[in-house]
Amino acid sequence: MAMNTKTKSKIEVTFIYLFLGLMFIIIAYPLLWTIMMSINPGTNMLVTKMLPDNPTLEHYKWLFTDPRSDYVIWYKNSLIVAFANAIGSVVLTSLVAYAFSRYHFIGKKYGLYMFLLLQMFPALMGMVALYILLSTIGLIDSLFGLTLIYLGGQIPFNAWLVKGYFDTIPKELDEAAKIDGAGHLKIFWTIMLPLAKPILAVVALFNFMAPFMDFLLPRIVLTSPENYTLALGLFNFINDQFSNNFTRFAAGAILIAVPIALVFLLLQRYLISGLTSGATKG
Amino acid sequence: MAKDDKKAAFDLKQPRNIATLLSVFVPGLGQMYNRRFIKGILLFVIAVSFLLAFWDYIDIGIWGLFTLGTIPREHHSIQLLIQGFISLVVLFFGIAIYIYNVKDARNDAIAREAGKPNPTFFRAMQDFYDRGFPYFMILPGFLMLIFIVVLPLAFMVSLAFTNYNQYNAPPRKLLDWVGFDNFVNLVNVQIWQDTFLNVFTWTIVWTVVATTLQIVLGLFLALLVNDKRIKFKRTIRTVLILPWAVPAFVSILIFSALFNPTFGAVNRDILSQFGMMIPWLSDPFWAKVALIMIQTWLGFPFVFALFTGVLQSVPQDMYEAADVDGGTRLQKFRFITLPHLLYATAPLLIMQYAGNFNNFNIIYLFNEGDPAVRGQSAGGTDILISWVYKLTFETNNYNMAAAITIIMGLVVSIFAFFQFRKTAAFKEEGRY
Numbered sequence: 001m002a003m004n005t006k007t008k009s010k011i012e013v014t015f016i017y018l019f020l021g022l023m024f025i026i027i028a029y030p031l032l033w034t035i036m037m038s039i040n041p042g043t044n045m046l047v048t049k050m051l052p053d054n055p056t057l058e059h060y061k062w063l064f065t066d067p068r069s070d071y072v073i074w075y076k077n078s079l080i081v082a083f084a085n086a087i088g089s090v091v092l093t094s095l096v097a098y099a100f101s102r103y104h105f106i107g108k109k110y111g112l113y114m115f116l117l118l119q120m121f122p123a124l125m126g127m128v129a130l131y132i133l134l135s136t137i138g139l140i141d142s143l144f145g146l147t148l149i150y151l152g153g154q155i156p157f158n159a160w161l162v163k164g165y166f167d168t169i170p171k172e173l174d175e176a177a178k179i180d181g182a183g184h185l186k187i188f189w190t191i192m193l194p195l196a197k198p199i200l201a202v203v204a205l206f207n208f209m210a211p212f213m214d215f216l217l218p219r220i221v222l223t224s225p226e227n228y229t230l231a232l233g234l235f236n237f238i239n240d241q242f243s244n245n246f247t248r249f250a251a252g253a254i255l256i257a258v259p260i261a262l263v264f265l266l267l268q269r270y271l272i273s274g275l276t277s278g279a280t281k282g
Numbered sequence: 283m284a285k286d287d288k289k290a291a292f293d294l295k296q297p298r299n300i301a302t303l304l305s306v307f308v309p310g311l312g313q314m315y316n317r318r319f320i321k322g323i324l325l326f327v328i329a330v331s332f333l334l335a336f337w338d339y340i341d342i343g344i345w346g347l348f349t350l351g352t353i354p355r356e357h358h359s360i361q362l363l364i365q366g367f368i369s370l371v372v373l374f375f376g377i378a379i380y381i382y383n384v385k386d387a388r389n390d391a392i393a394r395e396a397g398k399p400n401p402t403f404f405r406a407m408q409d410f411y412d413r414g415f416p417y418f419m420i421l422p423g424f425l426m427l428i429f430i431v432v433l434p435l436a437f438m439v440s441l442a443f444t445n446y447n448q449y450n451a452p453p454r455k456l457l458d459w460v461g462f463d464n465f466v467n468l469v470n471v472q473i474w475q476d477t478f479l480n481v482f483t484w485t486i487v488w489t490v491v492a493t494t495l496q497i498v499l500g501l502f503l504a505l506l507v508n509d510k511r512i513k514f515k516r517t518i519r520t521v522l523i524l525p526w527a528v529p530a531f532v533s534i535l536i537f538s539a540l541f542n543p544t545f546g547a548v549n550r551d552i553l554s555q556f557g558m559m560i561p562w563l564s565d566p567f568w569a570k571v572a573l574i575m576i577q578t579w580l581g582f583p584f585v586f587a588l589f590t591g592v593l594q595s596v597p598q599d600m601y602e603a604a605d606v607d608g609g610t611r612l613q614k615f616r617f618i619t620l621p622h623l624l625y626a627t628a629p630l631l632i633m634q635y636a637g638n639f640n641n642f643n644i645i646y647l648f649n650e651g652d653p654a655v656r657g658q659s660a661g662g663t664d665i666l667i668s669w670v671y672k673l674t675f676e677t678n679n680y681n682m683a684a685a686i687t688i689i690m691g692l693v694v695s696i697f698a699f700f701q702f703r704k705t706a707a708f709k710e711e712g713r714y
Contacts, residue, residue, distance in 0.1 A: 013511045020506065020518060026579065027524055033547055034536050050551065096423040103416035111420075116701060118431055120633070120694045122640045124667060125687050126434025128441070128674055132364060133434070152430025155423050184415045213529040216642060220675075231531050235647070238535065246539055253532040261527035265520055268527070272591040 038250035048247065059251035070225055071252055074233040077143055078211050081229060084147045085154075086208040090200050092151060093158040098188050100159065101166035102174065112160075119156040123149065127220055134221060141223045149217060150210060158203045165199035166192060198270050205267055209260055230256055301391035305384045312387030316394060320403060325383050332379070336372050343369025350444070350457045359457035363440060367433055439691075441684035448678040464685040474682070477658035477669075482689075484570070485665040489639045492577040497631060499578060500585025501623070505615075508593045519590065526583035534647040537576045541648075564653050566662030573663060577644055581634065592626045593619070628704045636697040640690070642667045666690050 039055040040048040063071040100108065123130070130149060131140070139145030173195075174187045182190070193200070211218075215231035222228055228236070230252075238249045293299060297315075305312030310326030313319075347366030351357025394400070401409065442464055444457045468474050507518050525533065540546045541562040549559050562572045596619060604614050624631070645651055645668040651661035659677070660669040666686055673683035 009511065013509075016506050016509060016512060020503075023503065024521055027521060030533065030536050030540055030579075031524070031528065033540065037539075048545070050547070092423045092426070095419045099416040099419035103419075105416040105420075113702065117695070117698045118427070120636045120640075120698050120701075121431075121435060121691065122642065122667065123431075124640075124642055124671060125691070126431065126438050127671075128680060128683075129364065129434035129437035130430070132360060132437075133429070136361070136364070148426070149430055152426035155427050156431070159423065184412075209529075213531055215531050215647075231529070235531070235535070246545075249535070253536070257528045257532050260529055261524065264527040265523065268523060268587060272587050 034250045035254060037247055038254055040247050043244050043247050059248045060255070062248060063252055063255070070228065070233060073226055074228050074230045077227060078229040078231075081143050081147050081150070081211040082208045085150045085211060086204040088147065088151045089154050089158060089207040090204050093155060093162050093203060094188075094193065094196070094200060096155065096159045097162035097166050098192055100163045102171075102192075112163075115156040115160050119160065123153050123217060131220055140221060141227055143222075143227060146211075146218060146221045146229075149221065150207065150214075154207055154210070158206070162196065162199055162203060165196055169195050198273075201267070202271055205263065205271075209264070212256055212260055297395055298388050298391040301387040302384055305387035309380060309383045312384070313390065316387060316390040317400060318390055318406075321386075321406070325379075328379065329383070332376055336369075336376070339365070340369040340373055343367075344373075350459065351452075352456070354456050355453055357456065359444075359452045360446070361452075363444075363457075364437060367436055367440075371428055371433065435691075438684050438687050441680050442688050444681055446680040446684075447682070451678070460681075464681045468682065468685055473657065473659065477660050478686070480655075480658060481660050481664055481666055481669050484663070485639065488570070488574070488665055489635055492574045492581070493635045493638045495574065495578045496581030497585050497634065500582040501589055503582065503586050504589035504593060505619070508590065519587075522586055523583045525579055526587070530580055530643060531647055533580060534576065534644050537572075537579075538648045541572050563649055566653055566655065569649055569653065569663045573644060573648060576648065577638065577641070580644070581638070585631075585634070588627055588630060589623055592623055595626075596622045629701050632697055632701045632704065636694055639665075639693065639697070640667050641665070642671060646671065 033050065036050050036052065037048055038059055039057065040052045041054055041056045041058065063069050099105065100112065134140045134145045134149075139148070169192065173191050174182075177187050177191055211229055211231075213231060214229075215235050218229045218232040219235070222232060225233070225236075234249055234252050234256075237252070238245045294303075301312035301315050303312070304315050308326070309329035310322040310324070313322030313325060316322075343362070343365040346357075346359075346362025347369070349362075350359040351362050390400075443459055443461060445460050445463070446457050450457065468478050503522060506512070507515060507522070512518070540548050543549055543559070543561055543563060546562070548562065553560060560568050562568050600618050601614060604618060609617075642665075645663060645665055649661075649663055651664035651668045651672065653662045655662045659679075660672065664672070667690065670683045670686050670690070673679040673686070
């Protein structure tokens with residue numbers, strides 16, 4: 001009997017490993033394939049091989065050195081938007097979340113419901129109006145206009161997230177500080193912000209990565225190639241001549257995916273705990 | 283008691299009523315009557331400058347909102363519409379200040395009736411700062427939210443009730459309010475009716491199947507990896523999260539190439555071994571199958587990571603108790619693990635459904651909603667949001683796009699309703 005359970009358990013574990021192995025292949029195959037494509041010589045997709053005979057880094061070189069390549073400019077644009085977005089979103093949402101977590105004011109409850117509702121409406125629904133609004137104030141085709149839209153659009157979700165986290169910080173702390181004579185802003189600055197660092201890091205990270213991943217908004221807002229962000233630039237890159245540029249696209253995509261994936265894997269633990277605490281304690 | 287209050291409200295000689303009335307007629311005047319001169323002058327100046335600065339703008343805006351302009355080429359209906367909405371926002375702030383002014387005059391007068399001395403300037407500023415603090419904090423975010431999220435949505439909603447399309451567009455022509463005509467056309471005119479029905483059905487199938495698959499796969503993997511007998515948990519988890527870590531637009535474009543019938547690896551390297559060639563991009567059915575598989579690949583890691591996090595918080599003594607009672611593994615899962623998981627993650631899972639319902643990126647980047655279908659204005663794999671995108675930016679059917687957006691909004695609100703209920707349950711349970 002004991003022997004029997006043991007064998008059964010062994011078979012089970014083997015099957016689990018087999019299934020996980022299958023998942024590994026399914027996950028790794030597209031990624032490996034892209035890496036292989038990026039080191040295939042030439043730009044003709046029909047002669048590419050999973051294991052190229054003479055692997056080459058020519059496409060990476062092309063991205064950075066060829067005068068027809070705007071890759072470096074796109075990278076720079078994305079970084080500018082990403083930094084502005086990360087800093088701006090932390091400032092905006094932490095202010096809003098602080099008010100929602102610690103104060104009573106008119107419209108507080110409806111404000112919270114509004115956040116919940118609005119975070120489900122994608123920006124695309126209001127795209128036409130955004131385009132017209134931006135062109136009336138002359139911010140079409142500008143990175144500043146793009147950043148503004150990102151900043152406004154992220155508020156509902158992130159304010160909710162940060163508010164949930166602020167709620168877990170004991171109120172006694174700020175009441176004690178109040179008795180010691182600390183003002184509203186001082187409590188915010190010296191008590192709330194330091195204690196909420198993990199969730200603020202998550203918000204900053206999320207908003208830092210957004211401009212690297214989003215292609216729809218830039219596609220509508222940005223019109224000239226020297227203002228493109230990476231996602232839009234790369235999309236246009238292969239959109240017209242898919243098979244002709246794919247090897248170069250693969251190289252460009254890897255140079256985005258690797259740093260983002262690394263940062264992401266390092267920080268995903270905080271991300272998960274932030275999401276669940278925000279959702280359950282909101 | 284209530285009767286006394288009512289009586290008092292009609293007594294014009296009472297200072298509180300005099301102050302209120304004065305401020306109703308001229309903002310700031312009631313404050314001056316209360317001998318709060320600085321505040322009174324400030325409010326008066328604000329009111330006058332508000333009127334001077336915005337009167338014309340609001341006047342034209344509101345007029346434009348109702349008429350959408352009267353002279354073609356001279357009046358631009360769309361600009362008038364936007365001006366109208368901005369006017370409403372500005373008006374809202376104006377009214378808020380006005381109401382504050384009246385209430386403030388009344389409160390000060392009541393305080394004076396009670397014999398309290400007027401506070402010093404410094405003290406008054408302090409009070410104002412204390413009371414206004416939360417409003418100052420939310421103001422920047424609130425303004426951005428209004429202009430970047432709410433206003434565009436309102437604009438889109440209003441377009442659904444106009445006749446704004448390719449052939450009827452400003453500045454050459456004026457727009458008109460047409461009531462529910464667009465919605466009626468959507469279900470009555472043959473070509474719209476067919477397309478709408480097809481796209482709507484596929485959107486629902488897509489949302490339910492793709493999201494459920496990614497949740498089930500994520501759950502299954504989380505349970506497997508959580509098994510005590512499995513080693514190298516950290517490594518396994520890292521690999522399983524990879525699809526989430528790679529930017530989605532990159533992965534989708536890669537899949538789009540992988541499924542390409544001429545050079546894609548799926549047909550060329552894998553299926554050719556079995557002598558099969560599947561038209562992944564040109565056949566609607568296979569394109570849909572491919573999309574669902576890709577979304578499962580993209581979406582399961584989030585659910586996996588989420589469940590893995592929650593699984594570690596399931597109290598172990600519950601399992602021990604179940605063991606004592608002789609519960610089977612299935613029973614333990616059904617009555618302990620699953621309720622615990624769902625309870626903690628329900629709002630996020632609902633968000634997953636809402637997210638896929640609006641998942642523009644995958645549809646557009648994979649195949650741009652193609653293949654084209656004869657006799658309809660949407661491609662074979664278009665979901666509502668990608669159809670709206672095409673109607674807006676490719677064929678300029680703004681009115682129909684807006685009407686469909688409203689229908690999408692209604693569906694999204696259903697998701698939101700369930701999420702409210704779930705989140706409200708948490709709130710009652712804990713703090714708030």
